[in-house]
Amino acid sequence: MFARYGFTSAQYFYFYYFSDALLTVFLYFALMGLYFLVFREMGVHRYLCVGAILLLGLTAGVSYQMVVSSSHKLLTRFVVELSQNLYFVGVVLTYLLWGAIMKLRETRTRLIQLVLALGIYFSAFAANYALRNLYPTLNVVWQYVPPLMGLWLPLAWAYTFWKIPEESRLATARVVAPNR
Amino acid sequence: MIAALIFAISLATLFQFFVSYCRSVIAASSKKGLSDQARELTGIENHLVRGDEFERLLQLVWLCPEPGDDTRDLRAVRGYFGLLGVLRGAFSGLAPALARWAEREREGCAYFAAVALDHRIAYSRDLMAQQISNRL
Numbered sequence: 582m583f584a585r586y587g588f589t590s591a592q593y594f595y596f597y598y599f600s601d602a603l604l605t606v607f608l609y610f611a612l613m614g615l616y617f618l619v620f621r622e623m624g625v626h627r628y629l630c631v632g633a634i635l636l637l638g639l640t641a642g643v644s645y646q647m648v649v650s651s652s653h654k655l656l657t658r659f660v661v662e663l664s665q666n667l668y669f670v671g672v673v674l675t676y677l678l679w680g681a682i683m684k685l686r687e688t689r690t691r692l693i694q695l696v697l698a699l700g701i702y703f704s705a706f707a708a709n710y711a712l713r714n715l716y717p718t719l720n721v722v723w724q725y726v727p728p729l730m731g732l733w734l735p736l737a738w739a740y741t742f743w744k745i746p747e748e749s750r751l752a753t754a755r756v757v758a759p760n761r
Numbered sequence: 762m763i764a765a766l767i768f769a770i771s772l773a774t775l776f777q778f779f780v781s782y783c784r785s786v787i788a789a790s791s792k793k794g795l796s797d798q799a800r801e802l803t804g805i806e807n808h809l810v811r812g813d814e815f816e817r818l819l820q821l822v823w824l825c826p827e828p829g830d831d832t833r834d835l836r837a838v839r840g841y842f843g844l845l846g847v848l849r850g851a852f853s854g855l856a857p858a859l860a861r862w863a864e865r866e867r868e869g870c871a872y873f874a875a876v877a878l879d880h881r882i883a884y885s886r887d888l889m890a891q892q893i894s895n896r897l
Binding site for chain 1: 781
């Protein structure tokens with residue numbers, strides 16, 4: 582894509598935003614997977630599954646409503662809007678999951694680090710999209726910052742799976758409350 | 762207006778997730794004790810390490826051969842340490858409780874660096890022992 586069309590081409594623009602939307606949907610389901618892991622013992626799988634699909638549908642519906650008035654490039658606008666909204670929904674859902682982890686005193690280090698890394702990723706992208714809406718003219722920043730931020734999640738998750746043993750445990754109180 | 766609100770919320774959650782992530786990395790090291798050799802080298806006598814010691818300890822860490830499993834953590838904790846320094850500086854007059862919290866966190870970062878140094882010293886010793894046994 583870079584070699585043929587270049588970093589600033591329209592082709593790259595479409596490729597970036599369409600693949601980003603797809604990735605965000607996958608990440609949304611990955612987050613739901615983390616919800617399943619946390620709430621597995623409560624036996625609420627079915628409710629979570631239905632809730633997740635309803636919320637995804639609702640987000641898509643709201644995103645469509647926000648762009649439906651623009652006749653030009655409707656699909657592209659919808660994809661960008663959906664991606665943007667899903668990042669913010671991701672922030673809220675990850676925050677709720679983090680709250681549940683603390684409340685349920687979850688101790689699996691791997692799970693804790695996966696959730697926190699995902700929270701950082703969602704928050705950074707949601708902040709980035711919001712800032713982009715506030716200052717749309719800062720093209721240089723918007724062109725280079727998101728791909729760099731995108732490196733965070735694969736690196737953090739790869740590290741967690743590679744270095745943190747499955748049986749490793751960590752008290753959430755140590756992560757949340759002051760040390761002494 | 763909505764974009765500004767989303768930005769503020771995202772930034773607040775980003776800060777909270779980042780702090781918790783760094784604390785989860787540091788928490789694993791706080792359970793570990795320091796070897797006598799590391800204590801002798803660093804001059805640390807008990808479990809408490811002053812936050813100001815962090816940079817000195819980190820410089821010692823970089824002098825040791827890299828075992829290849831702690832560099833990323835050290836960089837994340839260094840970033841966290843920098844953030845805490847900014848917080849401590851900015852809020853020392855306005856919110857002393859927050860500044861004290863930041864100082865305690867800096868101490869945790871310094872202890873993390875001491876544990877990393879201990880780990881690297883042990884690795885260097887193993888490496889040297891291996892080389893000597895190979896020569897023999």
